[in-house]
Amino acid sequence: MPELPEVETTCRGIEPYLLDCTIDSLELRERRMRWPVEDSVLALEGQKITAVRRRAKYVLVESERGTLILHLGMSGSLRICPKETELRKHDHFIARLSGGNGMEMRLHDPRRFGAVLWHAAEDGDIHSHPLFNRLGPEPLEGDFTPAVLIDAARGRQTSIKQVIMNNHVVVGVGNIYACEALFRSGIRPTKKAGRVSQAKLTTLVGHIRDVLAEAIQQGGTTLRDFVNEEGKPGYFKQQLNVYGREGEPCHQCQSPIKRVVISNRSTFYCPKCQS
Incomplete structure (x- = not known):
């Protein structure tokens, strides 16, 4: 998708x-x-x-x-x-x-x-419109602040990955970019949201923005002319740290990347770099 x-x-x-x-x-x-x-x-x-x-x-x-x-x-x-x-x-x-x-x-x-x-x-x-009236803030705009994520995570028993992929909390953080932002933040995706520190949540907000902004920027550089045969940019060629890399060595510590399923979605993480 x-x-x-x-x-x-x-x-x-x-x-x-x-x-x-x-x-x-x-x-x-x-x-x-x-x-x-x-x-x-x-x-x-x-x-x-x-x-x-x-x-x-x-x-x-x-x-x-x-x-x-x-x-x-x-x-x-x-x-x-x-x-x-x-x-x-x-x-x-x-x-x-x-x-x-x-x-x-x-x-x-x-x-x-x-x-x-x-x-x-x-x-x-x-x-x-019914599609939009309950959506959370855009991740690249000023309304998505650490306070928003801290409030959404407070006391939650669901995983932190489920929280950041919840469109009522913040929109558009899909599976690929959730995995990548959590890796950069050193947070294991299965960790209960209510147990993630405020400092880590603040860091996570920044990395969500960074991962999405970098993907957009890289997509823009590959899109020479939008009038093309397929009419779509496809997925970006950025270096993915964890997504889709089960069993491959972590770029930081060389530990094998693990895969688990959260809410029916394959989720990738480094068991050493993320806790």
């Missing part, structure tokens, strides 16, 4: 093509997605795009009339391509852009776990 850095890179990739552009027309080629795609999204036709941004793992395409909400699901991608480009079987949603350049934005989603939704301006601020 695309994680926060992949979605952020997608937003940055499509923004130059969409911002201040008018949507000439939309085509709904498949309505059977995570939620049925409704005709209400057609309200975006004829609208000028005023902003393209991300909230959690959702792409928000804003106009005066409302906001188009896109989610990439498990295997989806957004790409900008010339209208002459041959359609693929799983190109489910197409936005044709104005400006005489004949470009289109296409949502490609083989597994159909993605989403195409509409939030009308008359229904209030986008943050009032």
Whole structure:
């Protein structure tokens, strides 16, 4: 599943093509997605795009009339391509852009776990939408402070990894980046959140930010031109310390990396460097 850095890179990739552009027309080629795609999204036709941004793992395409909400699901991608480009079987949603350049934005989603939704301006601020009204702060913004994590962890018997992956605490800390941030912080992912010291939690907030920011930065450097064959940046080529490295030596102490399952997710850690 695309994680926060992949979605952020997608937003940055499509923004130059969409911002201040008018949507000439939309085509709904498949309505059977995570939620049925409704005709209400057609309200975006004829609208000028005023902003393209991300909230959690959702792409928000804003106009005066409302906001188009896109989610990439498990295997989806957004790409900008010339209208002459041959359609693929799983190109489910197409936005044709104005400006005489004949470009289109296409949502490609083989597994159909993605989403195409509409939030009308008359229904209030986008943050009032049911998908967003209970979300925690963005990890790269000022609202995500050590105090937030300390308060969320206080007295909790669940693992610290479950806490930082809880979207009500902080959004977008997916499995890969949770494992990596916990390694940098020297915290074992299975440790009960309520038993992690405030000093360690403060350190963890900083490392969550660092890991995500580095992934976004590295993704940006590999994204030469967003108009490409696949239309997605893929996972980043950063050096992973623990994720996916079961049995391999720790980069710091040479101990074999361990794997456990937490909430049905493979979790990787160094038994010596993390306690």
